[in-house]
Every structure is written in structure tokens, then in C-alpha cells.
Amino acid sequence: MPAQSKAQQKAAGAALAAKRGETKKSELKGASREMYESMTEKELEELASTKRSSLPDKKSED
Known part of the structure; x- marks a missing residue:
């Protein structure tokens, strides 16, 4: 699962x-802190390894 924003990638x-x-x-x-408590190291690795160049700064509210 790739990160959906730069903020999410940074938090991960x-x-x-x-x-x-x-x-x-x-x-x-x-x-x-919430990610630390609720996600595994593998899940965090997947989010944190997302390339930042194509991500928005923050996820838009839909």
C-alpha cells in the first residue's frame, strides 16, 4: 500500500x-504515534518507501 501524501510518507x-x-x-x-501503535514494521516500510516526487503535500478530502 503506497503512501497517498508526502505527510503520510513522512509520518510512516x-x-x-x-x-x-x-x-x-x-x-x-x-x-x-498512531501508525507506530497500529501497524507492523513491514506495513510502515511499504508506506515510507513510496517515492515522494509524485505525491501531493497533503491528501485531499473527498
Whole structure:
């Protein structure tokens, strides 16, 4: 499942770093904290590895 926005991709990267022990969980805020708690490392990897060039800054509300 690819990220749908740059913000989502960035939050997934932060959550993935915490999952791997590279940063502290206490440093996470908002969406990245929720992702950390609800997603597996593999799911976070998929979101974080999405190419950013074609993504909008934020997901549009539909």
C-alpha cells in the first residue's frame, strides 16, 4: 500500500524509525504515534518507501 501524501510518507518514516529503535517512541506525535501503535514494521516500510516526487503535500478530502 503506497503512501497517498508526502505527510503520510513522512509520518510512516518516523514511526518506522521508532519501531526499529532508531528514535524514541516518546518523540512521536499525532499520526506517526498512531501508525507506530497500529501497524507492523513491514506495513510502515511499504508506506515510507513510496517515492515522494509524485505525491501531493497533503491528501485531499473527498
